[in-house]
Amino acid sequence: MHGGQHKQHHGHGPDDDHMVHSHGQHAGHSTAMFKDRFWLTLALSVPVVFFSPMFAHLLGYMPPEFPGSAWIPPALGTVIFFYGGMPFLKGGLSELKTRKPGMMLLIAMAISVAFIASWATTLRIGDFDLDFWWELALLVAIMLLGHWIEMRALGSAQGALDALAALLPDEAERVTPNGTETVPVTDLAPGDVVLVRSGARMPADGTIVEGQAEFDESMITGESKTVARGPGDPVVAGTVATDNTVRVRVTAVGEDTALAGIQRLVAEAQASSSKAQALADRAAAFLFYFATIAGVVTFIAWILLGSLPEAVTRTVTVLVIACPHALGLAIPLVIAISTEQAARVGVLIKNRMALERMRTVDVVLFDKTGTLTKGEPELKDITAVDGTTPRELLAVAAAVESDSEHPVARAIVRAAHHQGLDLPTATGFSSMTGRGVRAMIDGRTVQVGGPALLRELDLTETDAMAATTRQWAGRGAAVLHVVDGDRILGAVSLEDAIRPESRQAVKALQARGIKVALITGDARQVADAVGAELGIDEVFAEVLPADKDKKVAQLQARGLKVAMVGDGVNDSPALARAEVGIAIGAGTDVAMESAGVILAGNDPRAVLSMVDLSRASYTKMWQNLIWATGYNIIAVPLAAGVLAFAGVVLSPAAGAVLMSASTIVVALNAQLLRRVKLNPSQVR
Template sequence: MPEREAKVHGHHHGGSPESNKHSHSEHAEHGGHAAHSEHAERGGQSAHGGHDNHDKHAGHSPAMFRDRFWLSLVLSLPVVLTSHMIMEWFGYSLHFTGIEWVGPVLGTVIFAYGGQPFLVGAWHEIRARQPGMMLLIGMAITVAFVASWTASLELFDVEVWWELSLLIVIMLLGHWMEMRAIGQAQGALAALAELLPDEAERVTQNGETETVKIADLAVGDVVLVRPGARVPADGTIVQGAAEFDESMITGESNPVARGEGDNVIAASVAADGSVRVRVSAVGDDTALAGIQRLVAEAQESSSRSQVLADRAAALLFYVAVAAAALTVTVWALLGRADTAITQSVTVLIIACPHALGLAIPLVISISTSKSARNGILVKDRLALERTRNVDAVLFDKTGTLTKGEHAVTGIAAVDGDDDALLALAAAVESDSEHPLARAIVAAARERSLEIPQASDFRSMTGRGVQAEVDGTTVAVGGPALLRQLELSAPDELGETIEQWQGRGAAVLNVIRGGAVVGALALEDQVREESRAAIDALHRLGVKVAMITGDAQQVADAVAADIGIDEVFAEVLPEDKDKAVSDLQGRGYTVAMVGDGVNDAPALARADVGIAIGAGTDVAMESAGIVLASDDPRAVVAVKRLSAASYRKMLQNLWWAAGYNLAAIPLAAGVLAWAGFVLPMALGAVLMSLSTIVVAANAQLLRRVDLTPEHAAG
C-alpha cells in the first residue's frame, strides 16, 4: 500500500501512468488533429447539397427544383382549366379558338422543362443498371406524355395532359421539399464553417497588434482575443483569463473558465475577458475542421437501413413493371384499351418510391446534424444504429467517469487545525507544477486561506518536496519520504490514514521541524454527471462496467460510490480490449467509452466505440462516435438518439412500402368490379401525400432533446 500511495503522487512523489493520464487540456494539446485537406474539401461539398444516398439529385439544388416547380405550376393551370374532364367534373365550360392545343403545347413544355430532372435521373439509372425511383418517375411521365399525344392525335380517347402536368408539378414539389430538408440537415457543416471569424488580431514582436486574415496565421503566432470575440484558431492562453462559450463545439451550455496554460478551441467565444492565445493549430488541423470532417464522413457513411431502402426501391421497379404489364394485358383482353393505358400509367405513378427513397436519408441527415449541434459527432452511422442494441457499457475510469484531476478530500492535523495544515502544505507546494501540488494550492485558495511565503524550494524526485516556511523546514511527501527520514505517522492519525488508503486515496504527509504534523488525502474526483449517467443507463436496462489500471481498492471505492455493476481493475492499457471481449463472450452488445488516449484497441474491439471528452482531439479513428464534451450523460443521449432514429426509419419504411403495396392493386383496377378504379390524378395526390407524411415524420426527430440534463433525467 505505501508504495502505491507514493506512485499516485506522480513524478516527484512517484509516477503512475494510469493515475497521471493527460488532463483534458493536455489531451487536447497532444491530441491528433488529423483532419486532412481532402476531407475538408469533401465536407464543404456536402454542406452545399449532394448526398451519397441522393445521387439522383447530382448537380441539382433546392433552388432548381423550386424554380421548375413554380413555372410548371403556372403552366399547368391553363392545362387543368381547359381539360374537358375537369370542366365536366366542376360543371363549367370554356370555348375559344385553339383551346384543344392548350394541353398539348403547354403539357409538352412542362414535360420537357419540369420533367427534365427525372428524365436525366432515369437515364443515369439505366446506364448504371440500377433501377430505382428516378427511372420509375421517368417511365411514368414518359408513358403519360406518349398517351396524351396519342389522344390529341385522336388515336386513343384518353385525355391525360392535365394529369401529366399535375404529376410533374407534384413530383417537383416533393423533390424540392426533400432537397430543402436535406440541405437544412447538412447545413450543420456550413454553420460550423461560418463560426470562424474572417480576421484575427496578431500580436507583433513589439507588443502591438495587427489585423490579418485567418489564412495568414501560423502555428506559434500570438493573437489577441477581446471580450465577445471568437478565437480564430486552436491555441493555448499565454496571458489573461476569461470564461469561454464553447457550446458550438461541445454542446455544453455553461461558459467554461480558462486561464494561462489552458487550451482554447477555434470559434469559441471569450465571454468576459481579454486573452492572448498562442496558436497551436490552424486550418485543417483545428478542432472545427476535424468536426466538419467527422460530420461529412457521417453524411457519407453507409447505413444498413439505407441499403434496405435502396433494395426495396429496386424491387419496387420490377414489381411496378410487372403490375403495369399485367394491367395492360388484362384490360386489353377485356376490350378496354383506353382503361388499359390509363391504369397502367397510374400503376407506374403509384409505384414511384418517392417516399421510400426519402424515408431513410432524411432521418439520418436530421439525426446527424442534430447530434453534431449537441456535441455528439457521429463518424459511422452503423455505430449510431447499433447503439440502440447496446446492453452493456464499459467506461474507462480515469478522465471519463472521473475528472482525471486529484482534489483534496481529507485533512488530518495533529493539533486539530486543518486550515493551518492545508495552508502550510500549500506554501511548500506553491512552486511545484505537479498536479497534486496544484490540487493542494487550489484547495487552500477555495477556503480563502492565507498561504505563507516559502523559500528554498526543492523537489526530491520520487519522494516529495520541501521548502523553508517562517524559518522552519517543511516537507510534503508520501510514504517514501517517511522511510527516508525514518519517521512514522502519529498514532492519532493512523486510523484516518488507513481509511484513506482503504479507498485508494493518495496520502501525503506534512513534516515540520522533523515531525509529522498532519496528512492530506487526495483522490481523483468523480464527475457528478457520472452518477446521473449510470442511473439513467440502469433505468434503460443497461449493465455498466468500469475498467482501470488503478489498484483494485481504488476501483472498488469509485464503483461503490457511483453504482458500477462490474469492475476490471489493474488492467494494462494494451489489455483493455480483452475486457471488451470478455463481455462480448458473455453475450453482451458492448459500447466502450474512453478518452481515446490509450483506449484505441478497446474502442475498436467494442460493438460501438465512443470517445468522450475529446475536446479539440476530434480525429480519433478508433471510435465510431466522438463526444466533444466530458459529460458521461452524453452516452445516454446517444442511445436515446439511436432508438429514436431507428423508430423513425421503421415508421417511414412501413408507411412508404405499405402505401405502395396497397395502392398498386387499386391502380391496376382490382376493385373495378365494385365500380372503383383509382384515377391517375388521385394516385399522384396520394403519392405526394405519402412523401409529405414521411418528411413530416422525420422532422419530428428534431424534438428529441439531446441535452445531457434531459437525457439522464
C-alpha cells in the same frame, strides 16, 4: 481551412454517391436547384390544374373558356415536364445505364407516361381520355418538393458544419515585437502568438500564454456553460473569449484544427452508407419491377377484355401511381434528421451503422480515467492534529505548493482558493524529487510529501491519523503529509475526481435496461471504490492498455453487444472491436479513426442521447418503409382495376392525391424525430 470544407455545401459531395444512388446520383443537383425548380413548377402548376377539365370535373366547377384556353395545360405542362422533370429524366437514364433501377427511374417513367398520354389526348390521337396534365404538373412539383426537403435535411448536419466554418474569423491579430498586426487567418503558422480580444473568436487551435477568460465552447461541445481557461490551457478554433483578452500561442491551423477534424467526421458520416439505406434501395428496385410487371399485366388483361382505351388508361394510372416518392424520402430523411439532432448536442456520428447498432447494445463499457472521472486529482479529505484546524492546514499546504506545477500541487492550491483562504507567504521553494516539496513560512521550514518524506524524517503519525490515512490509501487515494519542522501537522488525500454527470449517466442507462461496466488500468481498490460510488454492474481493474480489447471480446463471447466509451488514446483497439466505439472528450483530438461516434464534450450522459436517438430513428425508419411500400402494394392493384367488377376503381386523380399524401405523411413522420429530447442536462 476554408478551401476543402465547402465541397459538400450544396447537397451531396462526390462521396455521397452510394448514399443517394436510389436518387439517381444527385451529384451536381444542389439543394438550391431543387428549391428553384420547385417554386417555378408550383407557379406554373396552378393554371395547369385550374384549367384542367378532369380536375374541374372532380371539384364541380367550369373553367373559363376563351381563345387558346384549352392550350394552357399542354403548353405549361410541357414546360413543367422538361424544366421540372429534367433532374428525374437524367437520373432515370443514369439508373438505366448502370442497370440499377430505383427511385429516379420510377419517377421518370411515371412522368414520361403521363406526358405522352396527355399529348395523345390533347391531339385526339386514339380514343383516350387521359388528360393527365394537371397530374403531371403536381407529380413533378411534389417530387421536387420531396427532393428539396430531403436534400435540405441531408445538408443540415453538413450545414451545421459549414456554419462552424463560417464561425472562424477571417483575420487575426498577430503579436509582433512592435505590438500587433492584423493578418489573414490563412497566414498564421504554429508558434505564432495571437491576441484574442473579449468577444472575439479563436482563429486557430492554441494554448493560452497570458491572461484568462471564460470561453464559450458550445459550438464544439454543445455545452452552454462557459469554461474558464487560463495560462497553459488549450483553446479551440471557433470558440469565443467572452469576458477578457488573452494571448494564445497557435498550435494548429487550417485543416489540422479540431474544427476541421469535426467537419471531416461529419462529411464521412454523411457519406457512410447504412443497412437500412440499402434496404430502401432494394425496396425502390422491387417497386420498379413490381410497377413494370403490374403495368404489363394490366395492359394485357384489359386488351384481352377488348378495351384498348381502358387498357391504356389503367396502365398509365398504374405507372403514375407506382411512383413511390414516399420511399425515397423514408430513410434518408430519418438518417439526416438524426445525424443533425445528434450534432446539436455534441454527438458526432461518424459511421451511421454505429447509430443503428446503438439500439441493440446490452452493455456500455466505460474507460474510467477521463471518461467517468475528470482524469485529474482533486482534494478529497483533510485531517489535522489537535491545535490546527483543517483550514489552517490547507492554507499552509497551499502556500508551500503554490510555486509547483505538479497536478497534485495545483489541486491543493485550487481547493484553498475555492474555500477563500488567505495563504501565508512562502519563500525559498524547492522540490525534493520523489519525496515532496519544501518552503519557508515565517522562518520555519514546512514540507509537504508522501510516505517517503516521513521515512526520511523518521516521523510517525498518531494512531488516529494513521487509521484515517490507511483508510484513504485503501480507497486508492494519494496521501500527502504536511510537516512543520519535525512535527506532523496533518495530512490531505487526493483522488481522481468523479464527474458529477457520471452518476446520472449510469443510473439512466440502467433504467433503459443496459448494463454498465467499468474498465481501468488502476489498482483494484481504486476501481472498486469508483464502481461502488457510481453503482456500476461490473468492474475490470488493472487492465493493461493492450488488453482492453480482450475484455471487450470476453463480453462479446458472453453474447453481449458492447458499446465502448473511451478517450481514444490507448482505447483504439477496444473502440474498434466493440459493436459501437464512442470516443469521449474529443473536442481537441478528433482524429480518432477507430470510433464510430465522437462525443465533442466530456459529458458521459451524451451516450444516452445516442441510445434514445438510435431507438427512435430505427422505429421511424420502419414506420416509413411500411407506410411507403404498403401504400403502393394496395394502390397499384386498385389502379389496375382488380376490383373493377365490383365497381371499385382508383381513378388517376385519386391515385395522384393518395401518392402525394403518402409522401407528406412520411416527411412529417420523420420530422417527429426532432421531438426526441437529447439535451444531456435534462436526463431523466
